[in-house]
Amino acid sequence: MASKLLFIIVFVFDVIAFGLAVAAEQRRSTAKIVPDKEQNYNYCVYDSDRATGYGVVAFLFLMISQIVIMVVSRCFCCGKPLKPGGSRACAIVLFIVCWVFFIIAEVCLLAGSVENAYHTKYRTLFVSDPPSCETVRKGVFAAGAAFVFFTSIVSKFYYINYSSARESFQPYLGGGETGVGMGTYK
Numbered sequence: 001m002a003s004k005l006l007f008i009i010v011f012v013f014d015v016i017a018f019g020l021a022v023a024a025e026q027r028r029s030t031a032k033i034v035p036d037k038e039q040n041y042n043y044c045v046y047d048s049d050r051a052t053g054y055g056v057v058a059f060l061f062l063m064i065s066q067i068v069i070m071v072v073s074r075c076f077c078c079g080k081p082l083k084p085g086g087s088r089a090c091a092i093v094l095f096i097v098c099w100v101f102f103i104i105a106e107v108c109l110l111a112g113s114v115e116n117a118y119h120t121k122y123r124t125l126f127v128s129d130p131p132s133c134e135t136v137r138k139g140v141f142a143a144g145a146a147f148v149f150f151t152s153i154v155s156k157f158y159y160i161n162y163s164s165a166r167e168s169f170q171p172y173l174g175g176g177e178t179g180v181g182m183g184t185y186k
Contacts, residue, residue: 003163006072007156013065014152020058021109021145024051028141029116031133044133055113055141059106062148066102069155073162080166087165094158101151108144112136 027050034045082088115136 003072006068006159010065010068010155011152013061013068014148017058017061017065018145018148018152020054020061021141021148024054024058024109024112024116025139025141025145027051027054028138029135031135033133046133046135049117051136051141052113052117055109055116055144058144058148059109059113062102062105062109062151066098066151066155069098069159073159082162082165085165087161091158091161091165094154094161098151098154098158101147101154105144105147105151108140108147112140112144115140 027048029046029049029051031044031046033042035042082091115134118134
């Protein structure tokens with residue numbers, strides 16, 4: 001059946017990715033508008049940039065987790081054929097769903113990290129409108145964390161169904177006869 005060591009490794013990577021995505025949501029950059037010393041210009045001052053690092057590391061851990069599952073299952077298209085039936089059908093559906101959830105999670109984590117790393121550089125005159133201190137929207141890293149969780153669950157179910165269909169397949173060896181078996185009809 002499915003390898004317990006593989007499940008432990010993938011589970012640890014997924015838990016780390018989920019925890020880092022939640023931490024990135026909690027540590028998003030915030031900004032405030034500050035005037036300069038001569039009171040001529042307004043500019044944005046950002047606090048920490050930790051969420052960017054957390055988001056990138058969560059991105060990498062989820063990617064490693066997905067790579068491990070796909071290498072072990074030979075990305076569903078290489079290796080021994082699978083036994084036709086329910087396990088194979090579920091494995092096909094879960095393979096597609098797993099990749100969709102993975103892509104959504106990676107896009108959320110990467111977009112959140114890039115947006116969090118972006119800091120407004122321009123200044124405005126004191127009499128003009130204040131600068132827009134852009135920060136990452138609340139919930140981007142949380143959506144990434146949710147899809148990390150979904151990817152984790154679906155990838156494990158995919159691997160269970162894949163290994164079940166792979167282990168139960170018995171190829172037809174043909175019994176050594178190359179023609180039509182008519183030996184009993186003389």
